[in-house]
Amino acid sequence: MRKEVVGPSQLLAMIILFELGTAVLVPIGLESGHAVWLSVLFALPGGVLLYLVFAHLYLQFPGQIISGYTRTILGPWLGWPVSLLFLPVLLYNGSRNLREAGDLLITASYDKTPILIINSIMIIAVMYILNKGIEVFARTAEIFLWIVIIMGCICILAVIAAGLVEYKNLFPLHMSDYVEALDSAYPSIWIFPFGELVCFTTILPQFSRSRKVKKTGMVAVIISGCLLSFTHAIEMAVLGENLYSRTTFPMFTTITLVNVANFVQRLDALVMLTLIIGVFFKLTVYCYAAVAVASDLFKVTDTRRLVIPAGVVMLFSSFVSAQNYSEHMNDGKAFLETILPVFCAVIPILLLLIHLVRRRFGLYR
Amino acid sequence: MNAKGLLRLIAIAVILMPLGGCWNSRELNELAVVSGIGMDLVPETDEYRVTFQLVNPTSTATSASPGSGKPGVVVVSATDKTMFGALRRASKHVTRQLFFAHTQLIVLGESLARSGINDVFDIFERSHELRLNSAILVARGSDAASVMKLLTAVESLPALGLVKKTQNTSRVWGENRTISVFDVIKGITGEGDLTINAVKINGDAEEGKKNSNLEQSETPTKTMMNGLGVFRQGKLLYWMKDSEARGTEWLLDKIEETVINIDSEYKKESIAVNVIYSRTEVRTSMEGGLPVFHVTIAEEGSVNETDSFVDLGNREEILKLERELEKQTRDEVMQAFQKAQELESDIFNFGNELKRKNPQVWATLDKDWGRLFAQGRLDLHIKGYIRSTGMSLKPYIPEGK
Known part of the structure; x- marks a missing residue:
């Protein structure tokens, strides 16, 4: 079988869609008040550095995914269990995205449809595309990036044309705002959404032009960071700090306010589509990462056989993990503060450091 | 058709059902x-x-x-x-x-x-x-x-x-x-x-x-x-009502278009000026523990009717009308402001502005804002411009009427 390859523009599209996925929809960095857009920009350099760590590790061990080089760097006895720990983290975090999408769809229009139905339709699509392979997925991302950009532009133009944007809500920035922005940027926004790029350590081995890996990824991370900051700035400018902090889905509330000349209104469908597309890509990347790690650890040659089990686990964990949305959010906060930083930042950075030390002192046999 | 094909057909049919989205139609x-x-x-x-x-x-x-x-x-x-x-x-x-x-x-x-x-x-x-x-x-x-x-x-x-x-x-x-x-x-x-x-x-x-x-x-x-x-x-x-309500809209920067009747030399409230543009800017400050609201209103209008003589071809006359327009506007705005002070009700969002610009000072005022607002001073600057006089200059009314 031919090795599947992912081109630079496809990687770019995948990273942007992955970053925007759910982060444009849910309120992020709540502690930073009206300076949330600044927090995102503050977190961006950290995100780029983190990506460079992943990319550097990949360049040192081309052809190996994270669980592969973890075992090389830490040795099989320590490396195998550490890699195994990635599996539940990836599956759970993926399922969180599924839950958020399902919950928005239910609160926004399908109020009587069970979450099982909505989530299973989404996960079926994910399992289907992973069955087709990562290359097909990458090409899909390339197409959908444009669709998302066009829809985003329509939404933003409509919001601006409706005269809803009040810059007063964003300025002025006082010293305390900068401090708060920095506070919520690290670690919370740094990890979600930037730290989640750890999933791409499993996709990078498929990348066709390894020389361009750093440049492509950096461009993608910077673009997505700016888009994210801009979107949240618009949401904040429209809703104001008070309402922004109270709504479950600020972007959705923002778009329901649009009314241009009694004619352009009710653009909710565009937001829903953006959400479904974004979550689809995020979910697929998570699912792929989990499958790749599992097949590497358990030496399964045909990775496609693991797609269905991983999907089913995600589906059930998406609605079993929390009884209601508040619990889901609380879990998410705890998860973001404790477990996720370890796997997204601490372990990769330690791996790189240990690798550099071992190579420097010739400790590889 | 073999068993596998049949199974596929059933699977497709089952998946199609939820995809219709008719669950809570x-x-x-x-x-x-x-x-x-x-x-x-x-x-x-x-x-x-x-x-x-x-x-x-x-x-x-x-x-x-x-x-x-x-x-x-x-x-x-x-x-x-x-x-x-x-x-x-x-x-x-x-x-x-x-x-x-x-x-x-x-x-x-x-x-x-x-x-x-x-x-x-x-x-x-x-x-x-x-x-x-x-x-x-x-x-x-x-x-x-x-x-x-x-x-x-x-x-x-x-x-x-x-x-x-x-x-x-x-x-x-x-x-x-x-x-x-x-x-x-x-x-x-x-x-x-x-x-x-x-x-x-x-x-x-x-x-x-x-x-x-x-x-x-x-x-x-x-x-x-x-x-x-x-x-x-x-x-x-x-x-x-009336001028109080309009003064409120003025302070809130919500005037899109309005009509003000101003006095001419010969007759009270006989010149109708159509205000077609108005911008209000608000800054706040504290002086001696009391708030001061610096409000600047810029308005543009055109003369749409005059029921007494005024030489609209003359630049000096227009300047006079502009001053008159400013005076009339100031009057309405002051009415609205005084009424709001009397009610101790900050309907002009001055409090929000103060908090936005100066959160530390606001923290000390928050509890007592209604009373402080009532003691605040309005520092009002109005610039009125008359840009056009419609399709004619001098009215047909003879001078002195």
Whole structure:
């Protein structure tokens, strides 16, 4: 079988869609008040550095995914269990995205449809595309990036044309705002959404032009960071700090306010589509990462056989993990503060450091 | 066909079923579209009486003009402790399930407004059907239900008619502005107080319910926009009218277009200036523990009518008129400001501005803002410009009249 390859523009599209996925929809960095857009920009350099760590590790061990080089760097006895720990983290975090999408769809229009139905339709699509392979997925991302950009532009133009944007809500920035922005940027926004790029350590081995890996990824991370900051700035400018902090889905509330000349209104469908597309890509990347790690650890040659089990686990964990949305959010906060930083930042950075030390002192046999 | 093919076919059929998205489908012929909601307080209880104006689908077809045949709307009411309870309880009266995504207008009854409106808006944020951008009015001197029941000429949907009336008068007269539920929530959660457009019924409310009301060239019973209701801590306190209301809009930077009659040398209030552009900028500062509001208003207008002699071809005369325009504007703004101070009600969002620019100072003022606002000073600067005099310069009226 031919090795599947992912081109630079496809990687770019995948990273942007992955970053925007759910982060444009849910309120992020709540502690930073009206300076949330600044927090995102503050977190961006950290995100780029983190990506460079992943990319550097990949360049040192081309052809190996994270669980592969973890075992090389830490040795099989320590490396195998550490890699195994990635599996539940990836599956759970993926399922969180599924839950958020399902919950928005239910609160926004399908109020009587069970979450099982909505989530299973989404996960079926994910399992289907992973069955087709990562290359097909990458090409899909390339197409959908444009669709998302066009829809985003329509939404933003409509919001601006409706005269809803009040810059007063964003300025002025006082010293305390900068401090708060920095506070919520690290670690919370740094990890979600930037730290989640750890999933791409499993996709990078498929990348066709390894020389361009750093440049492509950096461009993608910077673009997505700016888009994210801009979107949240618009949401904040429209809703104001008070309402922004109270709504479950600020972007959705923002778009329901649009009314241009009694004619352009009710653009909710565009937001829903953006959400479904974004979550689809995020979910697929998570699912792929989990499958790749599992097949590497358990030496399964045909990775496609693991797609269905991983999907089913995600589906059930998406609605079993929390009884209601508040619990889901609380879990998410705890998860973001404790477990996720370890796997997204601490372990990769330690791996790189240990690798550099071992190579420097010739400790590889 | 072999077993595998059959299995595939079944799988496709099973997947197709949910993809239709019909799980909680609601068809148009099973919905009652709500165009307006009226909210009243049942006297001596804390129950809401909620009145729904439902679109009557057969009589709003484009061919049927208002005033012929059946009325365009049906009105039902229900009483409950909560809004949502009331709107579900209304099912006892209606054959179809109420559908709220097209609700254009919310009317608050005067008694509800007097006892406090702060608690009623949560459902507009929480519900996915009700919209935050529905317009909102407060009924002056009546309950909301009778406003909802009143049929209007020209527009077949009374709720839509009222919304259009608000928009129309806001655009050209300037005593009102379009106020949505979103604005009211911002007012409640913000630091200041708020104003809501007032609507008044002229004539007999009972007669207004009948179609016969519309069968004359002058409808005996009609609704009329009636200035602004001033709220403090969510409670209706005062009705602002005429120049007070317009002064408020001026301070809020909501004047789109308005008409001011200014004095000429020979006759009082005889020159109509159409203000076509106005910008208000607000800065705040503290002087000796009391707030000072620096307000700069820049307005542009054109002379649209003069009923006494004024030499509009002369630049000096125009300058004089500009000063006169500024004076008149200042007068209205000061009226509004003094009234608000008297009521200790910061309806101009000055508190928000102060908090935004200077959060540390605000922290010390927060508790006592109403009183401090009442002692604050308005530092008002107005620049008036007259840009054009219409299709003629000198009027035909001879000099000296």
